[in-house]
Amino acid sequence: MDVLKDDTYFMRKALEQAELAFEADEVPVGAIIVQNDEIIARAYNQVELLKDATAHAEIIALTTAFAAMGAKYLPDATLYVTLEPCLMCAGALYWSKIGRIVYGASDEKNGYSRYGLEQYPFHPKTILTKGVLADEAAFLMKSFFKSKR
Amino acid sequence: MDVLKDDTYFMRKALEQAELAFEADEVPVGAIIVQNDEIIARAYNQVELLKDATAHAEIIALTTAFAAMGAKYLPDATLYVTLEPCLMCAGALYWSKIGRIVYGASDEKNGYSRYGLEQYPFHPKTILTKGVLADEAAFLMKSFFKSKR
Secondary structure (H helix, E strand, O other): OOOOHHHHHHHHHHHHHHHHHOOOHHHHHHHHHHHHOOOEEEEOOOOOHOOOOOHHHHHHHHHHHHHOOOOOOOOOOOOEEEEEOOHHHHHHHHHHHOOOOEEOOOOOOOHHHHHHHOOOOOOOOOOEEOOOOHHHHHHHHOOOOOOOH | OOOOOOOHHHHHHHHHHHHHHHHOOOOOEEEEEEEEEEEEEEHHHOOOOOOOOOOOHHHHHHHHHHHHOOOOOOOEEEEEEEEEEOOHHHHHHHHOOOEEEEEEEOOOOHHHHHHOOOOOOOOOOOEEOOOHHHHHHHHHHHHHHHOOO
């Protein structure tokens, strides 16, 4: 019997990436990129490992997906990310022309929406879905920062 | 006699990068990162070469500088870029905590300021200077897009 590959299914895969980040002592954010029900990129935040403040899960996933597809745009792909993208990642997703973005928890501190943008930051054709498995993603974040105190 | 290493001097180095982009048939934007009057990173837009819509000059320069310094923040560095950063690059510069940003020409189409941000997108400690050798940078851009028509 085939597993139903819906948004919850794919967000669980992104959460698995976030858990890998947690285990590696990185801020636990995970992302995957899916096209035709196949995962073409998996990534988690690697700011500490790479000593690169821009090495967010979404950026690494995008670069991996561009390489996997040999294409500089991803109009038929969907990004699943456990946390609301920051301004940088929102901008990167704009350039990618990605077909759809699904994110989990909101990020009141660093999410793009805190900047009060007058304009939709993504490509006009990009569809946005919020709040999928948000509690799980937020719980991971809270546990991480609690462990740091 | 030492050459005076002022903003114009360093912006000329960024313009040289933009010219390399032009010759490589890439949108002609160049960037360099300077610390203690030394250039620690040079980059130009490589979207076509890398088939990566996020391979902007600033992003490549930042990644190079993080590697050069073995540090994930660049509070004592200055980025010189020939064109106003886009939203993605503004966000990346925020995360880098770079000390200063100097840009050349404004970018009415894709510059971060077109988004009507309510909040300064860079790190609060980052100093911003605009318009250095703006005409030269704008001329390169106009020549490039004219050649594409």
